[in-house]
Amino acid sequence: MTPGSTTTAASASDSTSAATLVEVRDLARRFDVSAPWLNRVLERRPHQFVHAVDGVSFTIERGRTLALVGESGCGKSTVARLLVGLYQPSAGSVHFDGRDTTSDFAGAEARTLRRRMQMIFQDPYASLNPRWKVLDIVGEPLLEHRLVTDRAELAQRVGELLQSVGLAAADVQKFPHQFSGGQRQRISIARALATQPEFLVCDEPTSALDVSVQAQVLNIMKDLQRERGLTYLFISHNLAVVRHVADQVGVMYLGRLVELADKRALFEQPRHPYTRMLLDAIPDLRRTGQTRTPVQGEVPNPLNPPSGCSFHPRCPLANARCRQERPALQSLGGVRIACHAVEEGRS
Amino acid sequence: MSSSAPLLDVRHLRVEFPTRHGTLRALDDVSFDIRAGEVLGVVGESGAGKSLTGAAIIGLLEPPGRIAAGEIRLEGERIDQLPPEAMRRIRGRRIGAIFQDPLTSLNPLYTVGQQLVETIRTHLPLSAAQARERAIRLLQDTGIPAAEARIDHYPHQFSGGMRQRVVIALALAAEPRLIVADEPTTALDVSIQAQIIALLKRLCQDHGAAVMLVTHDMGVIAETSDRVAVMYAGRIVEIGPVADIIHRPAHPYTVGLMGSIPAMHEDRERLLQIDGAMPRLNAIPSGCAFHPRCHRAVERCQRERPELVDVGATRAACWQPVTGEAA
Numbered sequence: 001m002t003p004g005s006t007t008t009a010a011s012a013s014d015s016t017s018a019a020t021l022v023e024v025r026d027l028a029r030r031f032d033v034s035a036p037w038l039n040r041v042l043e044r045r046p047h048q049f050v051h052a053v054d055g056v057s058f059t060i061e062r063g064r065t066l067a068l069v070g071e072s073g074c075g076k077s078t079v080a081r082l083l084v085g086l087y088q089p090s091a092g093s094v095h096f097d098g099r100d101t102t103s104d105f106a107g108a109e110a111r112t113l114r115r116r117m118q119m120i121f122q123d124p125y126a127s128l129n130p131r132w133k134v135l136d137i138v139g140e141p142l143l144e145h146r147l148v149t150d151r152a153e154l155a156q157r158v159g160e161l162l163q164s165v166g167l168a169a170a171d172v173q174k175f176p177h178q179f180s181g182g183q184r185q186r187i188s189i190a191r192a193l194a195t196q197p198e199f200l201v202c203d204e205p206t207s208a209l210d211v212s213v214q215a216q217v218l219n220i221m222k223d224l225q226r227e228r229g230l231t232y233l234f235i236s237h238n239l240a241v242v243r244h245v246a247d248q249v250g251v252m253y254l255g256r257l258v259e260l261a262d263k264r265a266l267f268e269q270p271r272h273p274y275t276r277m278l279l280d281a282i283p284d285l286r287r288t289g290q291t292r293t294p295v296q297g298e299v300p301n302p303l304n305p306p307s308g309c310s311f312h313p314r315c316p317l318a319n320a321r322c323r324q325e326r327p328a329l330q331s332l333g334g335v336r337i338a339c340h341a342v343e344e345g346r347s
Numbered sequence: 348m349s350s351s352a353p354l355l356d357v358r359h360l361r362v363e364f365p366t367r368h369g370t371l372r373a374l375d376d377v378s379f380d381i382r383a384g385e386v387l388g389v390v391g392e393s394g395a396g397k398s399l400t401g402a403a404i405i406g407l408l409e410p411p412g413r414i415a416a417g418e419i420r421l422e423g424e425r426i427d428q429l430p431p432e433a434m435r436r437i438r439g440r441r442i443g444a445i446f447q448d449p450l451t452s453l454n455p456l457y458t459v460g461q462q463l464v465e466t467i468r469t470h471l472p473l474s475a476a477q478a479r480e481r482a483i484r485l486l487q488d489t490g491i492p493a494a495e496a497r498i499d500h501y502p503h504q505f506s507g508g509m510r511q512r513v514v515i516a517l518a519l520a521a522e523p524r525l526i527v528a529d530e531p532t533t534a535l536d537v538s539i540q541a542q543i544i545a546l547l548k549r550l551c552q553d554h555g556a557a558v559m560l561v562t563h564d565m566g567v568i569a570e571t572s573d574r575v576a577v578m579y580a581g582r583i584v585e586i587g588p589v590a591d592i593i594h595r596p597a598h599p600y601t602v603g604l605m606g607s608i609p610a611m612h613e614d615r616e617r618l619l620q621i622d623g624a625m626p627r628l629n630a631i632p633s634g635c636a637f638h639p640r641c642h643r644a645v646e647r648c649q650r651e652r653p654e655l656v657d658v659g660a661t662r663a664a665c666w667q668p669v670t671g672e673a674a
């Protein structure tokens with residue numbers, strides 16, 4: 001990070017601090033993927049680390065939606081897990097409503113914090129216990145946080161939660177297998193809403209669903225946001241879905257944010273070459289029968305990322321500087337972007 | 348072969364699964380054809396029967412599933428009643444198959460080259476050296492860099508996109524006339540997906556093969572297919588040229604399917620949603636199977652099953668098709 005970009009980040013956060021709910025600063029997480037001890041000793045193999053998330057900074061305002069997009073392995077799900085405390089950051093910090101969550105998750109505040117932020121997972125088949133009734137699944141957070149102590153009241157509250165996501169109150173006595181994929185994802189949403197959180201982290205909430213069912217779930221999520229003033233971090237690889245739900249969009253590549261902009265700016269005028277490539281790669285309903293030349297190459301191995309800008313081997317604008325010097329995320333014309341070519345006006 | 352006769356002709360196909368609780372009809376009265384050089388897209392939601400249609404054509408229905416009625420003709424010859432050994436010779440030689448997950452389509456214990464050479468020599472009278480040469484050329488055709496070296500690598504040494512290229516090379520090994528591709532890009536990232544689609548399209552044009560492309564992704568269909576068949580609850584509810592299906596659909600289900608896709612070029616506060624879910628096979632509604640979810644349904648839809656008829660530029664099975672008005 002250059003000193004210049006740190007100051008812009010700080011001043012940006014100061015000016016919006018009243019509305020800011022989540023602030024992430026230089027967040028990093030690495031994973032130890034070294035060979036077993038014996039192999040390291042016998043074959044003299046070194047320790048190896050994957051930098052799954054590296055120097056990511058962003059803020060989310062109350063009642064708004066930030067979407068993180070990127071291809072498999074870009075670190076977007078790791079960011080989601082870091083935010084809700086499922087992973088500890090290797091470096092950097094996450095502030096929630098002005099307080100540092102890294103220390104809070106370890107201390108007595110953890111319970112309150114967990115009540116205020118919840119997560120919705122991708123797979124509605126794996127994230128619900130098949131041997132529990134919906135009453136127990138959705139009721140567990142209520143009991144755990146002692147928001148409800150009485151069984152009769154529990155059934156009442158769970159029934160209300162189910163109705164708020166378009167299911168029937170009588171469904172409390174059913175098991176997950178009696179529901180379709182879309183209905184299960186609504187149960188997940190009801191469970192996440194049980195503690196009346198302010199912040200929901202949604203990790204690919206609709207990517208396991210059919211399009212018509214996806215539309216149902218996305219509509220419910222938008223309605224809930226409007227009614228309850230929820231703040232979302234929305235993780236997805238589907239840019240069309242992101243365009244539908246997000247206010248702000250962050251594009252990630254190999255663990256770093258490469259572009260962070262308002263939705264309109266990002267989709268109407270993508271600046272970073274990777275963002276342009278992603279947008280160009282989406283099959284389009286309007287382009288029936290047309291052929292195009294897709295960008296070549298694949299995401300490099302994160303164990304051994306390219307020097308300089310990690311996108312340079314696939315980038316049509318790359319030059320010598322891109323191969324040596326890693327670009328920092330900086331404000332350029334209203335968007336935040338990490339690219340030498342855009343900065344120098346070569347794009 | 349004359350250009351007017353279809354390469355693949357499926358007529359009144361019915362697939363059933365006998366179970367303890369009665370026979371489930373998974374496909375019913377499915378009819379369509381594909382011409383040489385044509386790409387037919389088959390779309391629908393999970394459980395609509397699109398993959399099953401592909402499996403029936405390549406003769407890989409999971410027992411106890413069976414073709415209960417109808418016929419499948421490849422270049423005029425009936426292939427739905429062939430003994431397993433004869434079907435095995437057709438598979439690979441005249442019909443190539445590409446499946447969703449490239450890792451499970453390849454044997455992890457053999458190198459890519461061994462698998463390609465085996466496939467080539469099973470179907471074509473070539474020596475081992477000739478077959479290997481052909482295998483390298485196939486890998487080059489599918490865009491695998493340094494094919495001479497990569498041919499001796501194992502599947503796990505390839506990335507997902509590269510593996511799917513190997514699977515495509517395998518499917519094309521014996522120059523089949525028909526390729527059945529079942530969700531070939533679903534497991535891949537968008538940038539790789541675009542490469543694979545372009546590749547599939549180019550190779551099929553070069554080889555003059557017909558393609559049946561099964562996918563739930565309308566975007567992929569839009570860019571790849573010439574015609575589209577929309578399936579619902581084991582039946583084709585609409586079939587027609589790709590532009591008409593996308594921009595002027597006649598069946599309310601197709602209209603709903605198109606409206607539920609978040610669009611890249613327009614803003615909509617709410618997506619069009621089709622309430623409810625696809626019926627289970629043991630509870631397919633009477634009349635038109637879509638009527639409980641259909642906002643245009645009238646009394647007749649509950650009683651009588653509609654057949655595919657010409658509606659505008661497409662053929663739709665609906666008593667109350669959407670015509671004229673903008674979808």
